[in-house]
Amino acid sequence: MTSAAPTAISSQAAANRLLLRRQRAERRFQLYGILAISAAVGFLIVFLANIVSRGYMGFVQTEVQLTVNFDEELIEAGSYRKILRTSLAERFPDAGSSRAERRALTGMVSAGTVFVLRETIAADPAIVGTVQDVWVLASDPVDQFYKGRIDAALPEGERPISDASLARIAALEEAGRIALRFNRSFFSRGDSRNPEEAGILGAIVGSALALLVTLAVSFPVGVMTAVYLEAFAPRNRITRLIEININNLAAVPSIVFGLLGLAVFLNVFGLPRSAPVSGGLVLSLMTLPTIIISSRAAIRAVPPSFAEAAIGLGASRVQAIFHHVLPVAAPGTLTGAIIGMAQALGETAPLLMMGMVAFVAEVPGGFTDPSTVLPAQVYLWADSPERGFAEKTAAAIIVLLGFLLVMNGLAVYLRRKFEKQW
């Protein structure tokens, strides 16, 4: 094939063969491209599908309906535990009264049920002395079994739920007293050691507080820097230094910002550890380059004629920029701010250093309260061995991705709506 044929016919054939080979190479090359894109997009789809399939069950929770006798004497004595035990014993009269049996019974419902009963009474004292049907959270093993994540065919010793409990669940099901219900506590509570009670409200509030600090610092500073560099800065060394600096800051690994925060904000300035104010400050330094770069682009996109017209009518340069250029560039700067905030929302590594990855059960109430953030909550739950936390982790990821989707969607919408070619 490689030897050059002397006759015209064979050289024609060789050329044809060569052409075929070249065309095959062409198709192969295109195929590689399509394969590469399919691999990337395919991974994205598998990845998202996997997260959703793991997490959607986290939004519902198995609940058990108990008939509770809110006995006045017991309530006055403060023995809420006894109230719970009595109602469980009434529901399952077959259970013996030995300690182990009693513990197995209370193990059917969440460990926090006693406190829930107390809160119910505190919220509505009128129910004291009455008998009520109350839905309470099932414990993690019951919940996982009811959701079909535990294989009942396994021998008893290899699953976290006993045969007796399985029989009780079947009995509850027959009586219609066990059901999957929307998991309200997931959105109304802070973290907990018990997976069935753990919620992400604490992390959402923590993230919101930290992002508020980030926005309050990085948006004004970022826009001011962008205005200065685009409209007022003289072309000199200092300006060039600032510009190079900003570009390099954009590429510094986020964990290095965590080191800065640890050394400067916590150890030198003495800001509180684990608090949204310290975390937010670190995030704001991290998002500053993003906001500056996109704000500069937005300001640059405004035609110079706007400022020139204003100056021609007697405005000063400051007036021209602030009254005529900046309002036109506002959607662009806002888009940059939203994208920066989305970045900050997903960031974990620097907050690791700031002590924001910690077990915090209380929903934070202020900027200096100990708190955690959404991605940190994901990280914490991903490390927890209990089965229930795996689906909570995925559910928290869905919530996090949901927030990011909304923020980025908003940014895209703003850009589309206000994008103008002058």
Add this chain to the structure above:
Amino acid sequence: MLSYLPLLIIVLFGVGAFYASRARIGAAPGQSLPGLPGHYGWYGTLWTVVPATLVCAAWAVIDGQIIRNIVLSDHSGLSGAEATLLFVSIENAAAGVMTEDVPMASVELLLKLENLSTAARFAVVTAVSVLGFFWAWRRIRPELTARDRVETALLVALFIASIIAILTTVGIVLSLVVETFRFFQLVSPFEFFFGLEWSPQIALREDQVAASGAFGAVPVFAGTLLITVIAMLVAGPIGLMSAIYLAEYAHPRVRAVIKPLLEILAGIPTVVYGFFAALVLAPSMRNLGVDLGLTISSESALAAGLIMGIMIIPFVSSLSDDIMTSVPMSLREGSYGLGATASETIKRVVLPAATPGIVGAFMLAISRAIGETMIVVMAAGLAANLTANPFEAVTTVTVQIATLLVGDHEFDSEKTMAAFALGLTLFFVTLALNVVALRVVQKYSERYD
């Protein structure tokens, strides 16, 4: 609550000063002014607010130190640490937390001084604010070039804002260098950069003696390198081929859909990738390894590297795509004119022309992979194995920084200082990669513009 009072005063006075100053110039006889009435208002506000705020801030910084010195002056002859301990217990007692052996006289003195400071700050801030206002008030006349002055103040503010970026860099470098310097006084740089054994945790247990922990960072660097190489083996081909297809073959409409889709990969929080790598990919890879008769550690470099590679695909593809689209059409047309197929044109003409830019894109992606933390923290191990086997667990620079610094501890053990030394290395390596990459990209773009 009381500590916010001066700020409230400043804000109220500032608003009042604006209207008062504007009204004052409005009351002047009608003539053309070197500024709008609002400028005179702002002039008054600035004089009322800025000096008072500066005084207030300075007070907050200094007063704690002064109070501390006065309180501790009764207890001479204490070492630095003892003095700190004593002062903390005095503070606690003052806050109502009972601690033993606290000199009550000092507690009372502290409370008295703190009250005095609060009252004095309030008085001083108010006075400065009022003085500032009257200073401005006297000068507000039609001859005052209010617009120029207010705008100069604004420009100064803009300049200060833009300095923050430099301050951040200075802060990063200083904090890293100071700690690293202290670290190198305990552990020689030679051991750190060339030592083959890394086990910082031992130093904590045996305590104090610097030599007991091993701080040879080569295994850590090697682990980082291994994971980065795996990541680039994934992201390089996939990213580059995607970019070629998008830039050269894809219909604009396909491109408009696929490009943002790929960029989603860069927008997913890394902790989510970490979750996927650690809880989905790693277990299934270990099972696969069992089936194939391979030992794949549950925290293998491969799982972390693969996922990290997917994360950085867009960093390679987006920039390469931009670079290839900016290669002038005339080059391609010349090649087509000579009878080359599209793929031949890409391989022989477009890629060579775009090579510097693509190299830049790869370098940026590598720097991203080296600095990435959460994926490796969750999916790679802690054990510093010096190995090139991707099925084993390795550790990385970022994992070590994170684990050495998480949790409450004193920040003067060599363990924490080692984290800063690693951080400094990381900072310089990524910085160098970025600077070179940007240079290369810039140089290239000059050639065709």
